[in-house]
Amino acid sequence: LHASSINPNIQRVQYAVRGELAIRAEKLNVELAAGKKLPFSRVVNCNIGNPQQLNQKPITFFRQVAALTEFPALLEPENRQRLAGLFPEDTFERAETILKGIGSPSIGAYSHSQGVCIPYIRRSVAKFIQERDGHPTDANNIFLTTGASAGVQMVINFLIQNPNVGVLIPIPRRP
Structure with a gap:
Protein backbone atom coordinates (compact mmCIF):
# COMPACT_ATOMS: atom_id res chain seq x y z
CA LEU A 1 0.00 0.00 0.00
CA GLN A 52 -23.64 17.38 29.05
CA GLN A 53 -20.75 19.77 28.35
CA LEU A 54 -23.14 22.47 29.56
CA ASN A 55 -23.87 20.47 32.73
CA GLN A 56 -27.23 19.13 31.57
CA LYS A 57 -27.82 15.91 33.44
CA PRO A 58 -27.87 12.99 30.99
CA ILE A 59 -30.94 10.81 30.70
CA THR A 60 -29.77 8.02 32.95
CA PHE A 61 -32.24 5.32 31.83
CA PHE A 62 -30.48 4.77 28.48
CA ARG A 63 -27.04 4.70 30.06
CA GLN A 64 -28.15 2.29 32.76
CA VAL A 65 -29.76 -0.09 30.26
CA ALA A 66 -26.64 0.13 28.08
CA ALA A 67 -24.44 -0.73 31.07
CA LEU A 68 -26.59 -3.73 31.94
CA THR A 69 -26.67 -5.06 28.38
CA GLU A 70 -22.93 -4.49 27.89
CA PHE A 71 -22.17 -6.35 31.13
CA PRO A 72 -25.01 -8.86 31.63
CA ALA A 73 -23.39 -10.34 34.74
CA LEU A 74 -24.88 -7.32 36.51
CA LEU A 75 -28.31 -8.90 35.92
CA GLU A 76 -27.46 -11.94 38.03
CA PRO A 77 -29.55 -12.03 41.24
CA GLU A 78 -26.62 -11.44 43.61
CA ASN A 79 -25.40 -8.42 41.62
CA ARG A 80 -28.89 -7.12 41.01
CA GLN A 81 -29.50 -6.84 44.75
CA ARG A 82 -26.28 -4.87 45.22
CA LEU A 83 -27.20 -2.50 42.38
CA ALA A 84 -30.80 -1.89 43.47
CA GLY A 85 -29.94 1.60 44.71
CA LEU A 86 -28.15 2.57 41.50
CA PHE A 87 -30.35 0.95 38.87
CA PRO A 88 -34.16 1.23 39.00
CA GLU A 89 -36.12 -1.99 38.47
CA ASP A 90 -37.34 -0.92 35.02
CA THR A 91 -33.74 -0.75 33.75
CA PHE A 92 -33.19 -4.38 34.73
CA GLU A 93 -36.44 -5.34 33.01
CA ARG A 94 -35.58 -3.46 29.81
CA ALA A 95 -32.07 -4.92 29.66
CA GLU A 96 -33.44 -8.44 30.11
CA THR A 97 -36.08 -7.81 27.42
CA ILE A 98 -33.43 -6.60 24.97
CA LEU A 99 -31.09 -9.52 25.62
CA LYS A 100 -33.96 -11.99 25.30
CA GLY A 101 -35.16 -10.24 22.13
CA ILE A 102 -31.79 -10.43 20.42
CA GLY A 103 -31.31 -14.03 21.48
CA SER A 104 -27.79 -13.45 22.71
CA PRO A 105 -26.18 -13.36 26.13
CA SER A 106 -24.69 -9.93 25.36
CA ILE A 107 -24.83 -7.13 22.80
CA GLY A 108 -21.13 -7.28 21.95
CA ALA A 109 -21.47 -9.15 18.65
CA TYR A 110 -21.47 -7.70 15.16
CA SER A 111 -24.85 -6.50 14.00
CA HIS A 112 -26.80 -6.77 10.78
CA SER A 113 -25.99 -4.12 8.16
CA GLN A 114 -29.43 -2.57 8.67
CA GLY A 115 -28.72 -1.94 12.30
CA VAL A 116 -28.36 -3.46 15.70
CA CYS A 117 -30.13 -6.50 16.98
CA ILE A 118 -31.99 -7.69 13.94
CA PRO A 119 -34.86 -8.20 14.10
CA TYR A 120 -35.84 -7.28 17.67
CA ILE A 121 -34.76 -3.62 17.91
CA ARG A 122 -35.87 -2.71 14.38
CA ARG A 123 -39.24 -4.41 15.01
CA SER A 124 -39.59 -2.37 18.21
CA VAL A 125 -38.78 0.82 16.29
CA ALA A 126 -41.29 -0.11 13.57
CA LYS A 127 -43.98 -0.75 16.18
CA PHE A 128 -43.29 2.61 17.83
CA ILE A 129 -43.48 4.48 14.50
CA GLN A 130 -46.67 2.64 13.55
CA GLU A 131 -48.34 3.50 16.86
CA ARG A 132 -47.15 7.10 16.68
CA ASP A 133 -47.99 7.76 13.02
CA GLY A 134 -50.99 5.48 12.58
CA HIS A 135 -49.95 3.56 9.47
CA PRO A 136 -48.13 0.27 8.85
CA THR A 137 -44.35 0.29 9.16
CA ASP A 138 -42.09 -2.52 7.96
CA ALA A 139 -39.03 -3.25 10.11
CA ASN A 140 -37.21 -4.38 6.95
CA ASN A 141 -37.35 -0.78 5.71
CA ILE A 142 -35.65 0.61 8.82
CA PHE A 143 -31.92 1.23 9.02
CA LEU A 144 -30.41 2.16 12.37
CA THR A 145 -27.14 4.08 12.43
CA THR A 146 -24.73 5.36 15.04
CA GLY A 147 -25.92 8.94 14.54
CA ALA A 148 -27.32 11.43 12.08
CA SER A 149 -24.03 11.89 10.23
CA ALA A 150 -23.67 8.15 9.64
CA GLY A 151 -27.24 7.98 8.35
CA VAL A 152 -26.77 10.92 6.00
CA GLN A 153 -23.50 9.41 4.77
CA MET A 154 -25.28 6.13 4.01
CA VAL A 155 -27.97 7.93 1.99
CA ILE A 156 -25.40 10.04 0.11
CA ASN A 157 -23.44 6.89 -0.77
CA PHE A 158 -26.62 5.47 -2.29
CA LEU A 159 -26.94 8.58 -4.46
CA ILE A 160 -23.36 8.70 -5.75
CA GLN A 161 -23.14 6.79 -9.01
CA ASN A 162 -19.49 7.42 -9.97
CA PRO A 163 -16.39 9.36 -8.85
CA ASN A 164 -17.50 12.43 -10.83
CA VAL A 165 -20.66 12.91 -8.77
CA GLY A 166 -20.58 15.61 -6.12
CA VAL A 167 -23.07 16.37 -3.39
CA LEU A 168 -23.62 19.86 -2.06
CA ILE A 169 -24.62 20.07 1.58
CA PRO A 170 -26.29 23.38 2.41
CA ILE A 171 -25.54 25.48 5.46
CA PRO A 172 -26.03 24.75 8.27
CA ARG A 173 -23.56 21.94 7.83
CA ARG A 174 -25.16 19.58 10.34
CA PRO A 175 -25.20 16.62 10.17
Missing part, protein backbone atom coordinates in the same frame (compact mmCIF):
# COMPACT_ATOMS: atom_id res chain seq x y z
CA HIS A 2 1.38 3.35 -1.01
CA ALA A 3 -0.09 6.86 -1.15
CA SER A 4 -0.20 6.65 -4.94
CA SER A 5 -2.26 3.44 -4.85
CA ILE A 6 -4.95 4.76 -2.50
CA ASN A 7 -8.30 5.74 -3.99
CA PRO A 8 -7.91 9.38 -5.16
CA ASN A 9 -11.22 10.27 -3.52
CA ILE A 10 -9.79 9.16 -0.18
CA GLN A 11 -6.58 11.11 -0.81
CA ARG A 12 -8.59 14.30 -1.27
CA VAL A 13 -10.90 13.75 1.68
CA GLN A 14 -11.17 16.60 4.16
CA TYR A 15 -12.70 16.50 7.58
CA ALA A 16 -15.14 19.37 7.59
CA VAL A 17 -15.25 20.62 11.14
CA ARG A 18 -18.61 22.17 10.38
CA GLY A 19 -17.88 25.81 9.89
CA GLU A 20 -15.78 28.79 10.81
CA LEU A 21 -16.99 28.90 14.42
CA ALA A 22 -15.88 25.33 15.03
CA ILE A 23 -12.49 26.05 13.41
CA ARG A 24 -12.04 29.15 15.58
CA ALA A 25 -13.12 27.24 18.69
CA GLU A 26 -10.45 24.60 18.02
CA LYS A 27 -7.78 27.31 17.64
CA LEU A 28 -8.87 28.83 20.94
CA ASN A 29 -8.68 25.40 22.60
CA VAL A 30 -5.10 25.03 21.34
CA GLU A 31 -4.23 28.49 22.68
CA LEU A 32 -5.74 27.70 26.09
CA ALA A 33 -3.86 24.38 26.23
CA ALA A 34 -0.62 26.25 25.47
CA GLY A 35 -1.24 28.50 28.47
CA LYS A 36 -2.32 31.63 26.63
CA LYS A 37 -4.36 33.95 28.84
CA LEU A 38 -7.79 34.62 27.37
CA PRO A 39 -10.83 36.26 28.98
CA PHE A 40 -12.31 32.76 29.48
CA SER A 41 -10.98 29.46 30.78
CA ARG A 42 -12.68 27.01 28.43
CA VAL A 43 -14.47 26.75 25.10
CA VAL A 44 -17.91 25.17 24.97
CA ASN A 45 -18.47 23.48 21.61
CA CYS A 46 -22.16 23.86 20.83
CA ASN A 47 -21.98 22.58 17.26
CA ILE A 48 -22.00 18.89 18.10
CA GLY A 49 -25.04 18.46 20.30
CA ASN A 50 -23.36 17.72 23.60
CA PRO A 51 -25.61 19.15 26.32
Whole structure:
Protein backbone atom coordinates (compact mmCIF):
# COMPACT_ATOMS: atom_id res chain seq x y z
CA LEU A 1 0.00 0.00 0.00
CA HIS A 2 1.38 3.35 -1.01
CA ALA A 3 -0.09 6.86 -1.15
CA SER A 4 -0.20 6.65 -4.94
CA SER A 5 -2.26 3.44 -4.85
CA ILE A 6 -4.95 4.76 -2.50
CA ASN A 7 -8.30 5.74 -3.99
CA PRO A 8 -7.91 9.38 -5.16
CA ASN A 9 -11.22 10.27 -3.52
CA ILE A 10 -9.79 9.16 -0.18
CA GLN A 11 -6.58 11.11 -0.81
CA ARG A 12 -8.59 14.30 -1.27
CA VAL A 13 -10.90 13.75 1.68
CA GLN A 14 -11.17 16.60 4.16
CA TYR A 15 -12.70 16.50 7.58
CA ALA A 16 -15.14 19.37 7.59
CA VAL A 17 -15.25 20.62 11.14
CA ARG A 18 -18.61 22.17 10.38
CA GLY A 19 -17.88 25.81 9.89
CA GLU A 20 -15.78 28.79 10.81
CA LEU A 21 -16.99 28.90 14.42
CA ALA A 22 -15.88 25.33 15.03
CA ILE A 23 -12.49 26.05 13.41
CA ARG A 24 -12.04 29.15 15.58
CA ALA A 25 -13.12 27.24 18.69
CA GLU A 26 -10.45 24.60 18.02
CA LYS A 27 -7.78 27.31 17.64
CA LEU A 28 -8.87 28.83 20.94
CA ASN A 29 -8.68 25.40 22.60
CA VAL A 30 -5.10 25.03 21.34
CA GLU A 31 -4.23 28.49 22.68
CA LEU A 32 -5.74 27.70 26.09
CA ALA A 33 -3.86 24.38 26.23
CA ALA A 34 -0.62 26.25 25.47
CA GLY A 35 -1.24 28.50 28.47
CA LYS A 36 -2.32 31.63 26.63
CA LYS A 37 -4.36 33.95 28.84
CA LEU A 38 -7.79 34.62 27.37
CA PRO A 39 -10.83 36.26 28.98
CA PHE A 40 -12.31 32.76 29.48
CA SER A 41 -10.98 29.46 30.78
CA ARG A 42 -12.68 27.01 28.43
CA VAL A 43 -14.47 26.75 25.10
CA VAL A 44 -17.91 25.17 24.97
CA ASN A 45 -18.47 23.48 21.61
CA CYS A 46 -22.16 23.86 20.83
CA ASN A 47 -21.98 22.58 17.26
CA ILE A 48 -22.00 18.89 18.10
CA GLY A 49 -25.04 18.46 20.30
CA ASN A 50 -23.36 17.72 23.60
CA PRO A 51 -25.61 19.15 26.32
CA GLN A 52 -23.64 17.38 29.05
CA GLN A 53 -20.75 19.77 28.35
CA LEU A 54 -23.14 22.47 29.56
CA ASN A 55 -23.87 20.47 32.73
CA GLN A 56 -27.23 19.13 31.57
CA LYS A 57 -27.82 15.91 33.44
CA PRO A 58 -27.87 12.99 30.99
CA ILE A 59 -30.94 10.81 30.70
CA THR A 60 -29.77 8.02 32.95
CA PHE A 61 -32.24 5.32 31.83
CA PHE A 62 -30.48 4.77 28.48
CA ARG A 63 -27.04 4.70 30.06
CA GLN A 64 -28.15 2.29 32.76
CA VAL A 65 -29.76 -0.09 30.26
CA ALA A 66 -26.64 0.13 28.08
CA ALA A 67 -24.44 -0.73 31.07
CA LEU A 68 -26.59 -3.73 31.94
CA THR A 69 -26.67 -5.06 28.38
CA GLU A 70 -22.93 -4.49 27.89
CA PHE A 71 -22.17 -6.35 31.13
CA PRO A 72 -25.01 -8.86 31.63
CA ALA A 73 -23.39 -10.34 34.74
CA LEU A 74 -24.88 -7.32 36.51
CA LEU A 75 -28.31 -8.90 35.92
CA GLU A 76 -27.46 -11.94 38.03
CA PRO A 77 -29.55 -12.03 41.24
CA GLU A 78 -26.62 -11.44 43.61
CA ASN A 79 -25.40 -8.42 41.62
CA ARG A 80 -28.89 -7.12 41.01
CA GLN A 81 -29.50 -6.84 44.75
CA ARG A 82 -26.28 -4.87 45.22
CA LEU A 83 -27.20 -2.50 42.38
CA ALA A 84 -30.80 -1.89 43.47
CA GLY A 85 -29.94 1.60 44.71
CA LEU A 86 -28.15 2.57 41.50
CA PHE A 87 -30.35 0.95 38.87
CA PRO A 88 -34.16 1.23 39.00
CA GLU A 89 -36.12 -1.99 38.47
CA ASP A 90 -37.34 -0.92 35.02
CA THR A 91 -33.74 -0.75 33.75
CA PHE A 92 -33.19 -4.38 34.73
CA GLU A 93 -36.44 -5.34 33.01
CA ARG A 94 -35.58 -3.46 29.81
CA ALA A 95 -32.07 -4.92 29.66
CA GLU A 96 -33.44 -8.44 30.11
CA THR A 97 -36.08 -7.81 27.42
CA ILE A 98 -33.43 -6.60 24.97
CA LEU A 99 -31.09 -9.52 25.62
CA LYS A 100 -33.96 -11.99 25.30
CA GLY A 101 -35.16 -10.24 22.13
CA ILE A 102 -31.79 -10.43 20.42
CA GLY A 103 -31.31 -14.03 21.48
CA SER A 104 -27.79 -13.45 22.71
CA PRO A 105 -26.18 -13.36 26.13
CA SER A 106 -24.69 -9.93 25.36
CA ILE A 107 -24.83 -7.13 22.80
CA GLY A 108 -21.13 -7.28 21.95
CA ALA A 109 -21.47 -9.15 18.65
CA TYR A 110 -21.47 -7.70 15.16
CA SER A 111 -24.85 -6.50 14.00
CA HIS A 112 -26.80 -6.77 10.78
CA SER A 113 -25.99 -4.12 8.16
CA GLN A 114 -29.43 -2.57 8.67
CA GLY A 115 -28.72 -1.94 12.30
CA VAL A 116 -28.36 -3.46 15.70
CA CYS A 117 -30.13 -6.50 16.98
CA ILE A 118 -31.99 -7.69 13.94
CA PRO A 119 -34.86 -8.20 14.10
CA TYR A 120 -35.84 -7.28 17.67
CA ILE A 121 -34.76 -3.62 17.91
CA ARG A 122 -35.87 -2.71 14.38
CA ARG A 123 -39.24 -4.41 15.01
CA SER A 124 -39.59 -2.37 18.21
CA VAL A 125 -38.78 0.82 16.29
CA ALA A 126 -41.29 -0.11 13.57
CA LYS A 127 -43.98 -0.75 16.18
CA PHE A 128 -43.29 2.61 17.83
CA ILE A 129 -43.48 4.48 14.50
CA GLN A 130 -46.67 2.64 13.55
CA GLU A 131 -48.34 3.50 16.86
CA ARG A 132 -47.15 7.10 16.68
CA ASP A 133 -47.99 7.76 13.02
CA GLY A 134 -50.99 5.48 12.58
CA HIS A 135 -49.95 3.56 9.47
CA PRO A 136 -48.13 0.27 8.85
CA THR A 137 -44.35 0.29 9.16
CA ASP A 138 -42.09 -2.52 7.96
CA ALA A 139 -39.03 -3.25 10.11
CA ASN A 140 -37.21 -4.38 6.95
CA ASN A 141 -37.35 -0.78 5.71
CA ILE A 142 -35.65 0.61 8.82
CA PHE A 143 -31.92 1.23 9.02
CA LEU A 144 -30.41 2.16 12.37
CA THR A 145 -27.14 4.08 12.43
CA THR A 146 -24.73 5.36 15.04
CA GLY A 147 -25.92 8.94 14.54
CA ALA A 148 -27.32 11.43 12.08
CA SER A 149 -24.03 11.89 10.23
CA ALA A 150 -23.67 8.15 9.64
CA GLY A 151 -27.24 7.98 8.35
CA VAL A 152 -26.77 10.92 6.00
CA GLN A 153 -23.50 9.41 4.77
CA MET A 154 -25.28 6.13 4.01
CA VAL A 155 -27.97 7.93 1.99
CA ILE A 156 -25.40 10.04 0.11
CA ASN A 157 -23.44 6.89 -0.77
CA PHE A 158 -26.62 5.47 -2.29
CA LEU A 159 -26.94 8.58 -4.46
CA ILE A 160 -23.36 8.70 -5.75
CA GLN A 161 -23.14 6.79 -9.01
CA ASN A 162 -19.49 7.42 -9.97
CA PRO A 163 -16.39 9.36 -8.85
CA ASN A 164 -17.50 12.43 -10.83
CA VAL A 165 -20.66 12.91 -8.77
CA GLY A 166 -20.58 15.61 -6.12
CA VAL A 167 -23.07 16.37 -3.39
CA LEU A 168 -23.62 19.86 -2.06
CA ILE A 169 -24.62 20.07 1.58
CA PRO A 170 -26.29 23.38 2.41
CA ILE A 171 -25.54 25.48 5.46
CA PRO A 172 -26.03 24.75 8.27
CA ARG A 173 -23.56 21.94 7.83
CA ARG A 174 -25.16 19.58 10.34
CA PRO A 175 -25.20 16.62 10.17
